[in-house]
Amino acid sequence: MPVELNPTTFSIQTLYRMFRDGDFYVDRRYQRKLVWTLEEKQKLVDSVLREFPIPLVLLAKRPDGKFDIIDGLQRLHTLISFIENAFQTSTGKLFDVRELPRAAQAAKDGAWEIVDDDSRLLTAPDCASISEYVLPVTIVERADDQDVISIFERINSYGRRLSEQEQRQAGLASKFSQLVRNISCEIRGDVSADTVPLGMMPEISVQGVKVVHGYGISAENTFWSKEGVLHFSSLRDSADEQTIADILACILNKVPVQRSRAALDRIYMSGTRDATKFEGLLSSYGEDDLRRDFLTVFDRIQVTCDHIKDGNLQSLISGGQHHNEVSTIFAALFLAFHELIITRSMDVHDYDKLVSALGHLQVTTQRKAIEPDRRRANINSIKGSVQDAFAEDDVRDIPLGKPLVFTFENSLRRSRIELPHYEWAF
Numbered sequence: 276m277p278v279e280l281n282p283t284t285f286s287i288q289t290l291y292r293m294f295r296d297g298d299f300y301v302d303r304r305y306q307r308k309l310v311w312t313l314e315e316k317q318k319l320v321d322s323v324l325r326e327f328p329i330p331l332v333l334l335a336k337r338p339d340g341k342f343d344i345i346d347g348l349q350r351l352h353t354l355i356s357f358i359e360n361a362f363q364t365s366t367g368k369l370f371d372v373r374e375l376p377r378a379a380q381a382a383k384d385g386a387w388e389i390v391d392d393d394s395r396l397l398t399a400p401d402c403a404s405i406s407e408y409v410l411p412v413t414i415v416e417r418a419d420d421q422d423v424i425s426i427f428e429r430i431n432s433y434g435r436r437l438s439e440q441e442q443r444q445a446g447l448a449s450k451f452s453q454l455v456r457n458i459s460c461e462i463r464g465d466v467s468a469d470t471v472p473l474g475m476m477p478e479i480s481v482q483g484v485k486v487v488h489g490y491g492i493s494a495e496n497t498f499w500s501k502e503g504v505l506h507f508s509s510l511r512d513s514a515d516e517q518t519i520a521d522i523l524a525c526i527l528n529k530v531p532v533q534r535s536r537a538a539l540d541r542i543y544m545s546g547t548r549d550a551t552k553f554e555g556l557l558s559s560y561g562e563d564d565l566r567r568d569f570l571t572v573f574d575r576i577q578v579t580c581d582h583i584k585d586g587n588l589q590s591l592i593s594g595g596q597h598h599n600e601v602s603t604i605f606a607a608l609f610l611a612f613h614e615l616i617i618t619r620s621m622d623v624h625d626y627d628k629l630v631s632a633l634g635h636l637q638v639t640t641q642r643k644a645i646e647p648d649r650r651r652a653n654i655n656s657i658k659g660s661v662q663d664a665f666a667e668d669d670v671r672d673i674p675l676g677k678p679l680v681f682t683f684e685n686s687l688r689r690s691r692i693e694l695p696h697y698e699w700a701f
Contacts, residue, residue, distance in 0.1 A: 277417070278415060278416070278417060278418045279415070279416040279417050280413055280414070280415060280416075281413065281414040281415075281416055282411070282412075282413050283412050283413070283414060284409045284410065284411055284412060285332075285409070285410055285412050286406065286407055286408065286409050286410075287323070287354055287358075287405055287406055287407070287408050287410065288375060288377075288406040288407065290332075290351065290354070290355070290410065291354075291355060291358055291375065291377060291378060291406075292377050293342075294351075294355050294473060294474065295377055295381060297341070297472055297474075298340075298341050298342055299334075299341070299342055299344055299351065299472065299473035299474075300337070300341055300342065300343050300344070300470050300471065300472055300473065301343070301344055301348060301470065301471055301472075301473055301476055302343050302469060302470050303456075303467065303468075303469055303470070303471065304469055306344065306348055307348070307349075307513075308465065308476070308479065308480040308481060308511075309348075309349065309352055309476050309477060309480035309490065310349065310480075310511045311349045311352075311353060313362060314365075315349075315353075316353045316356075316357070316362055317362070317363075317364055317365040318365075319350060319353050319354070320353070320354075320357050320364055320405075321364065321365060323354070323404070323405055323408045324364075324401060324404060324405065326404070326408070329350065329410065330346075330347070330350070330411075331346075331347070331410070331411035331412060331413055332344070332346065332347030332350065332351060332410055332411070332412045332413075333345040333346040333347060333412075333413050333415065334347075334412060334413070334414050334415065335414075335415040335416075335418055336414055336415065336416045342414070343470070344473065345415065348473075348476075351473065352473065352476060352477075354405075355473075356477075356489075357370055357405075358370050358372065358375060358378050358405075359372070359378065359381070359382075359386065359387055360372065360387055360388075360390060361489055364397070367395075368395065368396060368397045368401075369390055369395055369396050369397065370396070370397055370402060370405065371390075371393075371396040371397055371399070371402050372389060372390075373389070373391075374399055374402035374403065374406065375402070375406050449543075449545065449550065449554055450554055450557050450558070450562055451520075451523070451542065451543075451550075451553050451554060451557050452543060454523065454557065454562055454565065454566060455516055455519050455520045455523060456516065457566070458519055458523075458566060458569055458570070459513075459515055459516040459519050460479075461570070462497075462498060462499075462515070462519075462573065463481065463492060463497055463499075463515065464491075464492050464497070465479035465480065465481070465491070465492050466479070467479050477489055477490045477491060478490070478491035479491055479492065480492065481493070481494050481497065481507075481510060481511065482494060494507045494510060497510065497515075498577065498580075499514075499515050501587065502580050502587045502588035502589060503587045503588060503589025503590065503593070503601060504518075504588060504589065504601055504602055504605045505518070505602060514602070517539065518602055518605070518606060519569075520539055520542070520543075521534055521539065521606055522569075522606055522609050522610065522613075523565065523569065524538075524539070524542055524553060525606075525610055525650075526560075526565065526568075526569075526610070526613060527553055527556040527557060527560060527565070528553075528556065530647060530651065531610065531647045531650035531651050531654065532647065533645055533646060533647055534603065534606065534644070534645035534650060535645055568613070568617045571616060571617070572609060572612045572613045572616055572617065573609075575612060575616060575622070575623050576588075576608070576609065576612060578623070578626065579623070579626055579629055579630060579633070582626040582627060582629070582630050583630055584630075588605070589601050591630065591633050591634050592604050592605075592608065592633055592634075592636055600640040603640050603644055603645070604636070604638055604640060604653075606650075607638060607650060607653040607654050607657055608633075608657055610650075610654050611654045611655075611657035611658045611661065614654065614658060615658060615661075615662060615665050616665075619667075620667060620668070621662075621665040621666060621667055621668060622665065622666065622668035623664055623665055624664065624665060624666040624668070625663075625664045626664070628663060628664040629661055629664035629665075632660045632661045632663070632664060633660075633661065635660065636656070636657060636660055637656055637660070638653045638656055638657065639652070639653060
């Protein structure tokens with residue numbers, strides 16, 4: 276049955292009511308996290324106030340009558356969060372929720388604190404202009420999952436474009452892509468079901484160090500930012516997932532792959548020889564085993580970072596080099612640890628000695644460092660520098676340390692996201 280497109284319009288007031296009724300869902304298999312900056316949000320609100328046209332919202336109707344957001348996630352969330360006083364206009368004004376009954380009721384019910392200082396609020400006419408502003412909306416009906424994913428890929432042209440890694444991950448159902456997504460979410464802390472209500476997106480989105488959006492994950496508390504491996508701007512573009520995908524590919528291949536966009540593209544591109552090869556390698560290794568091995572190595576790196584007395588991992592291993600070069604060193608470091616811990620059944624027995632050794636690494640970080648043979652040389656060099664801090668000890672018999680901590684924290688976050696949306700029968 277062919278896909279049906281139903282062009283229509285909705286006022287912001289109607290969209291807000293639909294949001295409060297739980298009508299909007301986000302499919303994380305292809306959608307991004309919330310990534311707009313405060314400036315981008317303020318510009319959208321300003322466009323509405325000035326009655327400028329903004330791009331349409333594209334929704335896919337679900338069998339239960341609810342809607343998956345195909346395009347317009349950032350815009351919808353921005354408009355809804357502005358109504359709920361999550362941020363001010365560029366002139367320092369908040370939306371007066373008393374001018375929108377459904378929002379006023381939500382605030383009275385404790386969703387947020389009502390601001391009744393008129394000097395801080397938009398005028399009634401301005402609030403009416405926002406509430407009555409009409410957005411173009413197209414509803415996709417009778418579309419299966421693959422249709423929706425295909426549409427998403429083709430119309431992603433407004434606002435902030437998908438990063439390279441987001442494009443690779445979008446909609447893929449391969450075991451490799453799913454493992455990358457799951458490990459990345461576990462390390463960042465934004466675990467959730469594949470599909471979540473729009474209202475839950477702030478809980479699993481990452482906010483920057485300087486600008487507070489009220490999101491559940493603080494960038495400065497993620498391993499990647501805290502240890503200086505990735506800059507926050509790179510984290511917003513899913514560079515952590517790209518790093519994890521590269522490392523997993525090297526582990527599965529048993530020899531380093533080229534560290535490049537083209538190499539990862541081939542692994543992710545369904546139907547290609549590389550994609551088929553790595554799906555087979557993952558099946559042979561075992562998804563659960565690879566996940567455990569990855570988190571075991573990651574745990575030892577985290578504990579190593581805890582033993583750094585001054586600075587962080589970046590300051591220890593980079594020698595003042597750029598973030599891009601730090602991520603290259605980190606990948607080599609991770610693979611060196613993996614070969615010592617998993618392949619050779621060793622474990623760290625002297626973290627102070629290990630930290631000292633990491634401060635004197637001799638690795639290549641120039642452009643040629645992306646080539647497999649240069650990556651192998653870097654891995655061997657790191658192993659030679661740090662192996663005296665390791666001793667034979669089969670880590671598969673040792674309980675994980677920090678992974679259990681962030682797994683527990685993720686379980687709590689996931690329960691906050693999911694439990695309100697299920698009914699329990701005993």
